[in-house]
Amino acid sequence: MALIALNAIISPLFRYHRYRYYLDSTSIETISGYIFVKHRIVPIERIQNVSISEGPIDRKFGVGKVTIVTGGGDIDISNISKNIADEICEMLKNKINDIVIEGRCEDGQNI
């Protein structure tokens, strides 16, 4: 029980310091974990939809979670300030639109 309690106190600190996210024009990457560190990678062109969610505690602290959905799994960028979440969402939306327009141009469809 003591170990579980100690873990409950320590692990959030380690998780907080470990957590990183990285976005560029081609991909989104997150690094998270405590004992086992997970490095998640998603190319932007695989994104199917993006959503922002915030619970009551998130709203209290002005943070939110961006969920990026692909055809084979999701990736979360969690506990980021609401403004940054909106910026990320807007940036990804523009990127996805550009990719769709490029795809349609390649198919020879009217935009």
Added chain:
Amino acid sequence: MDKTYRFRNHFCKVLEDNYICLLLLLGGIITLVSDVIIGGKLTGDAIISLLLCAIAIVVIIISIISWKKISLYIEGPTLVYEKNTLNKQTITINLKDVSNVNVSRNIFEAITGTRKVKLDVNSTAATEAEITMCLKKNEAELFESLVSRHEEKIGDSIIEDQAESVETVQEKVKVAGITEVLAHSFFSLKFFSMIAVSLLVGVMALFSAEEDEVLTIIDIGMGMGFMTGFISVIAGGVAFVKQFFAYYGFVADRRENIINVSYGVFNKHNFKMPVDKISAVVITSSFIGRIFNRAYIQIKCIGVGDEETEKSIITLSLSKERLHKELLRLLPEFLPEEMQDSLMVSRNDMHKEPPRVKVLYIVYGLIMSAFILLIGVCAMSFVDKQFAIIVVAIVILFVIYTILFLVGKYHTSGYLLCDNHIVLCNGVLSRTTTIVRYKTIETMVMSEGLLLKKLSLCRGSINIKASLVGEVVDICHIESEQKQELIDRYLG
């Protein structure tokens, strides 16, 4: 302007969906007739029958109303599915996004001359990923042709020329012979799981023996051996016959960019899948298949193989050489340059896990064995002395199983990083070799624990589109230095 083709479910769908209500209605009517007309009075049973009949009639009426309000139409490149029941729903799909069309029939549909048409969309959103209709045979063929036209991009001629139906196309390709189907049914048997299940049933049967019956160790051993052998043979026989009927008349062919697969006797399936919607190719070799050097090819594609009677295979169990030829004929896109000459399906052809991984497996083995021993010690305090020997035997069996599991896993795992593909080999007794194009990997996760970091190793997984929820394929342990190389190849 494009012609509009409208489809509606055949009435037999109402009968098929409500067969329980119909049986209930029939039973109720028989009871009412025998009680009221023959017996001459309204008994309690007759009142219950009357109520059940009323409920069955209401359910059937609701079903008929729903049936009348569901329709589907195709106009140009768009398919619209309309459901104007209590919960209205309209799904609009671009036919280019269709991942596969499955035309199937069971015995009831064979008698009524109908076919079940299932259409899957290349999306993981469950609400719009699958549409099922029950159509007359010629309507089903027309529907399939309309959808295929957009997948194949071969023009309108196929619609006008209905003479070239599914059956005619199949006559041009080679149908698998009975010997091949029998061989596949044998080589794809899951031998080890059958023995494990039989052993479990045998142990349970012995434990449920009468309490006053005194069993010696020899009795128990003989009993377990007999039960395991008997149940294994029965289960094996049933699985073999089921496999034979499931794969009878197997045909796989490629027309333009469409893969056609057809098989089955009682539940006959006919799949059409565009090649660009296929996420991965999986070469599977069961334990028996590994001994006899046989394997079969499965594909990973949304909507294929997500129901019990559906199998996503494109070849039966064949030798390596024939398997290579079949993959070249059907899906050469999934053959990496390194595999153009021969199909690498053995661990020796792949990059093996680094030898340092043995340290990791030893640690895992010790932790698991300690855990099993702990459970065994706890179990000993709850069972009679008479059964203590069985608990010890089970603990020893589990420890041996853990050791064999880790040894098998180490000897089966492997990987190959090619220019456009990644080849991942996984398994313990059976072996699955998954060939994935980097461009069809949806997400990649690489993980490192404390011990892995110390050993300069990492492992991971990839997510691909398959079935409704996607599928995870494990990447075995690789050198930490190769992690960046893998990510760079994935991101192109």
